Amino acid sequence: MSSTREALASAKRVVVKVGSSALTTAGDGLDVARLDALVDAIAGRVSRGTQIVLVSSGAIGAGLAPLSLGKRPRDLATQQAAASVGQLALAHAYAESFGRFSLTVGQVLLTSDDVVRRSHYRNAQNTFTRLLALGAVPVVNENDTVATEEIRFGDNDRLAALVAHLIGADGLILLSDVDGLYDGDPRDGATRKIAEVADESDVDGITVGMSSSGLGTGGMVSKLAAARTAAGAGIPVLLAAASEAARALTTAEVGTAFAAADSRLSARRFWLGYAAGASGKLHLDDGAVTAVVRRRRSLLAAGITGVDGDFQAGDVVDLVDLRQRTVARGVVAFDAGELPDLIGRSSHDLPAEQRREVVHADDLVPLSR
Structure with missing residues (x-):
């Protein structure tokens, strides 16, 4: 096992991000069975003494079926309407699922203002610290209900990287419908999965694309950017399939591992480099x-x-x-x-x-x- 995977397997504070495509299906809304499988993996890690913050997409996807919307809307107002319905469904599903393990969840909805403005950044930091100290599992999402084009993060991958540094995480695990970083289109049989990314040179020249699910906003472009952000700030990262969440949260012997930079940026320097507008x-x-x-x-x-x-x-x-x-x-x-x-x-x-x-x-x- 590589030192990066060992660090992820033994980390005491971890941010886990899961994408919309791993939790929802177009037209059918939230997939409770897949959500329960994710919670099973997270609860198992928590039982071994790790503090987990879950950054979860899926609010808009969860709101599509109740509103009789066949696909993710393009206009901001309808996205916000779907999010307002879906956030309730998603929060309820997580509360029920974590409740099977007697774990309490706390919903944290953020806009980019909460990390761009230094005073808001500290407030968010204090909230996470207290929730974790009380034994709760914070479930984070961008506040799609009120976020506008000017203040939104753009994707929850970037949000997860920012939260990982904000809470002083020892590791970041990005879960989606893709099982790692490939040196080309993974649907092309000639491409290969990259197991380890030791530095920037390992990903030079790699062309990555968007998710094909139609539900998410990120795709591999945003995941690679988030992994680089967190790793460059001193946090090891694992990119893996949501279907392999159990292994990702135990041995970390799946997906693509990104080695952390030698030193961790201070909160102010990280804010300056990656959060401030x-x-x-x-x-x-x-x-x-x-x-x-x-x-x-x-x-x-x-x-x-x-x-x-x-x-x-x-x-x-x-x-x-x-x-x-x-x-x-x-x-x-x-x-x-x-x-x-x-x-x-x-x-x-x-x-x-x-x-x-x-x-x-x-x-x-x-x-x-």
Whole structure:
């Protein structure tokens, strides 16, 4: 067994995420038998002393049948209506199923505001801490009933990665209708499953697609992004099929395991890198990218080639390279309107009051591992 799988098997605090396709069927709604099988696996792990937070999709899918909707709606208002019906059904099903093991569940509905705003982030952290201390199993979902396009997470895979860091989890297990990460379309017999991802180079050049179920919003693209986010922040990740939940939660000898980075980001640096909303972009030349990503240096005006967005000093911005890839994020020290006259200029050529870092190293998080 690899060290990553050993870490997942022995973890004392784990976030488990399950996708819509693993719990619901288009036209038929919630599949209670599959939900019970998942709860059986989670309850078994809890009985061995592990604290579990369950991030569960399925609210919209669970609301389709009661509302006589044959497929997932495209418009936001109908999605919210389905979620308002489905959340009740899903919460009731989990309460009944965990009740078979005398376990209490607590529903936690989040919008991205709850992790983007630092004060909300701490409140959510306190809620999870107390629920776990009281022996409850928190069941988390995006608050689809009130979330709008501007504030939604986009998928529960990203939400699970954010929650894993927020609660200080020792592991993240992503369960879906796919049994791991493949080097191509898993329906193609020529592709192979990747058992271990030790670093970013192991997934370079891999093309992944969306789920074919029609019920979820994520697919493999979001799962890979979530796994990279959590692993890069120091949390080992397992990607496996929901049908193999029992093995995933015992030996972890299934699916694809993502090794954790050597060090875990602080709560503030994780928030800055992965949770906070970006208000603009700073375009960097190759020298600045090297300084920021590899040498962990501050960003100076001389290394900036362009500015996008309408931001103020103190806002979070993305730092992008010449290929338009976001390589870091940070808190900018200037307003957007101040920067055009400064970019590309050496510090000694600037007025004394402007001879400061555009993004200080202490307020900067590289996103390339």
